[in-house]
Amino acid sequence: MSKRVLDINDLNVGFSSYGETTKIVTDVSFHIDEGETVGIVGESGCGKSMTALSVMRLIKCPPGYIKGEIRLNGKNLLELSERQMCDVRGKDVSMIFQEPMTSLNPVITIGKQLMEVFRSHEKMTREEAWKKSVEALELVKIASPEQRMKEYPHQLSGGMRQRVMIAMALSCRPRLLIADEPTTALDVTIQAQILKLMRNLKETLDTSVMLITHDLGVVREVCSRAIIFYCGQVIEEGPVEELFENPCHPYTQGLLKSLPVMGSRDRLYVIPGTVPSPGNLPEGCVFNPRCGHATEKCRNCRPQMTDISDGHCVRCWLYDKEG
Ligand SMILES: Nc1ncnc2c1ncn2[C@@H]1O[C@H](COP(=O)(O)OP(=O)(O)OP(=O)(O)O)[C@@H](O)[C@H]1O
Ligand SMILES: [Mg+2]
CATH class of the missing domain: 1.10.8 (Helicase, Ruva Protein; domain 3)
Structure with missing residues (x-):
C-alpha cells in the first residue's frame, strides 16, 4: 500500500465576526498518497484556497477558525505550535x-x-x-x-x-507541494510549459502534489485523482479517468458538459443558476437549487458520501443505496 502523505479529516474552516460565523469549508475529508498528483476542482469561491491555506496554517485565527484534522506524514498540523509550523512550511x-x-x-x-x-x-x-x-x-x-x-x-x-x-x-x-492555480495567470503556451515542468519535476523529485484548479483540462492532463468541491464541500472524488467517463454528481456532469469540444459549433453548456454565497447556503444538498433531479429529500437532508466503485464516491441522494 502506498504511503499517505496528507490525510484531511472533517476539516471545517470559517470566519467569525460580530458574533456571526460564516462557514467556508464544511466537513471536508480527503487524502493524498506518496507520489500522487491530486486535483482540487471547483468554481471560484468554493473554498479551494481556504483548504490549501489551512494545510499551511496561514489563516489568521481568530477571526478565522480551522477545526478537524490535517495530518502530514502522520503529524496533525493543527496541534503544532506556530514555531513548529515554521519548520514544517517550506520543508515538509x-x-x-x-x-x-x-x-x-x-x-x-x-x-x-x-x-x-x-x-x-x-x-x-x-x-x-x-x-x-x-x-x-x-x-x-x-x-x-x-x-x-x-x-x-x-x-x-x-x-x-x-x-x-x-x-x-x-x-x-518537500513531501507535498500545493500549487494553487499555478498557471491561471499565464498564457496558454507558457501554461503548457509550466505544467510539463511540474510533471517532470514530480517524477524526478517524487513529491506529492495538490493541484488546485478550475480547469478540468489541466486535471485530465496531470492528475491521477480529482476531488470536486462545491460550496466548501467535497461532492465527488475519484480517479480522473473514471470521473471523466462516469461522472455521477449532477454538478460534475455539468462541469464536464461545459468543457469546450474541439471542432464543435454547439453553444457551450452552462449550469443553470449561480453559486450561493457562503453565508447563505441552502438546506439539504448544497447543489439542490441548481439541480434538475432535486427532490423533497434533496431540499431537506444533506446527503452522505456514497461509494460508486473503487476510490470513486459521490455525495448525492440519487446514488444512496438505502433509498
Ligand atoms: N478573510 C476572509 N473573511 C471572510 N471570508 C473570506 C475571507 N477570505 C476568503 N473568504 C471567502 O471564502 C470563500 C472561499 O474562498 P477561496 O479563496 O477559498 O475560494 P477559491 O475556491 O480558492 O476561489 P478561486 O477559484 O476564485 O480562487 C469565498 O466566498 C471568500 O469570499
Ligand atoms: Mg483560490
Whole structure:
C-alpha cells in the first residue's frame, strides 16, 4: 500500500465576526498518497484556497477558525505550535500561490529570496546557498541562472517568475507541494510549459502534489485523482479517468458538459443558476437549487458520501443505496 502523505479529516474552516460565523469549508475529508498528483476542482469561491491555506496554517485565527484534522506524514498540523509550523512550511509542505506576480518581493533580488529559503531551513554559508539557488534555477530550466540571481522580479516574465516560485517551493524537497492555480495567470503556451515542468519535476523529485484548479483540462492532463468541491464541500472524488467517463454528481456532469469540444459549433453548456454565497447556503444538498433531479429529500437532508466503485464516491441522494 502506498504511503499517505496528507490525510484531511472533517476539516471545517470559517470566519467569525460580530458574533456571526460564516462557514467556508464544511466537513471536508480527503487524502493524498506518496507520489500522487491530486486535483482540487471547483468554481471560484468554493473554498479551494481556504483548504490549501489551512494545510499551511496561514489563516489568521481568530477571526478565522480551522477545526478537524490535517495530518502530514502522520503529524496533525493543527496541534503544532506556530514555531513548529515554521519548520514544517517550506520543508515538509510548500505552496505556490495563486498570484505569482505578488508572491515575490519586488525590492529583493531573485537570488537573495532563493538563498533565504535555503538558509532558513538548513545551516549553510552564503556560498553554499548561492550554489544551491543556482542549481534550483537550473532545475526549473531558467537560462543563465547566475545572471537571473542578480535581477529583480520585474525583470522576469510572468512564466519565469512562476518558475522561480516553483524553484523556491521545491528547494527543500518537500513531501507535498500545493500549487494553487499555478498557471491561471499565464498564457496558454507558457501554461503548457509550466505544467510539463511540474510533471517532470514530480517524477524526478517524487513529491506529492495538490493541484488546485478550475480547469478540468489541466486535471485530465496531470492528475491521477480529482476531488470536486462545491460550496466548501467535497461532492465527488475519484480517479480522473473514471470521473471523466462516469461522472455521477449532477454538478460534475455539468462541469464536464461545459468543457469546450474541439471542432464543435454547439453553444457551450452552462449550469443553470449561480453559486450561493457562503453565508447563505441552502438546506439539504448544497447543489439542490441548481439541480434538475432535486427532490423533497434533496431540499431537506444533506446527503452522505456514497461509494460508486473503487476510490470513486459521490455525495448525492440519487446514488444512496438505502433509498
Ligand atoms: N478573510 C476572509 N473573511 C471572510 N471570508 C473570506 C475571507 N477570505 C476568503 N473568504 C471567502 O471564502 C470563500 C472561499 O474562498 P477561496 O479563496 O477559498 O475560494 P477559491 O475556491 O480558492 O476561489 P478561486 O477559484 O476564485 O480562487 C469565498 O466566498 C471568500 O469570499
Ligand atoms: Mg483560490
